[in-house]
Amino acid sequence: MRDPAILAACPVPDxxxxxxxxxxxxxxxxxxxxxxxxRHPVPPIVHVRENGNYIMQGRCVTVIETLGQLTIPVHETxxxxxxxxxxxxxxxx
Numbered sequence: 001m002r003d004p005a006i007l008a009a010c011p012v013p014d015x016x017x018x019x020x021x022x023x024x025x026x027x028x029x030x031x032x033x034x035x036x037x038x039r040h041p042v043p044p045i046v047h048v049r050e051n052g053n054y055i056m057q058g059r060c061v062t063v064i065e066t067l068g069q070l071t072i073p074v075h076e077t078x079x080x081x082x083x084x085x086x087x088x089x090x091x092x093x
Contacts, residue, residue, distance in 0.1 A: 001017065001018035001019060001020060001055065006018065006047055006055055009047065010046045010047060010055065010057065012057060015059055015060065016057055016058060016059050016060065016079070017057070017058070017060045017077060017079060018046065018055050018056065018057050019055070019056055019058075019076075019077060019078065019079050020049070020053050020054070020055055020056075021053060021054045021055075021056050022052075022053050022054075023037075023038065023052055023053065023054065026038055026054075026090075029086060029090070032083070034083070034086060034087055034090060035090070035092065036090035036091050036092040037090065037091055038054065038089050038090060038091075039089055039090070039091050040054060040089075041054075042088070042089045043057070043085065043089070044056045044057050044058050044079075044081045044085055044086070044089065045089060056079060056081065057079070058079030058080055058081040059079060059080045059081075060077060060078075060079060060080075061077070061078045061079065061080050
């Protein structure tokens with residue numbers, strides 16, 4: 001996340017970061033038994049962009065083995081969010 005306005009509005013601890021997540025990506029949570037639509041903005045969502053994408057806050061994933069299992073562009077990163085926190089932001093319906 002490099003948007004100066006969002007970074008200024010959402011202070012982040014040193015061991016966390018912000019990532020931008022398209023809403024459609026949350027559909028994959030169903031593979032882990034979670035489904036529904038996101039209530040926003042509730043943590044870990046800290047902001048919703050005009051295009052509908054979520055800005056989410058969480059701990060940076062730094063474990064090399066975990067990162068090696070992901071297919072993400074080199075310029076992107078990912079965060080770890082506890083399953084109960086994700087479940088709490090979803091509304092079934």
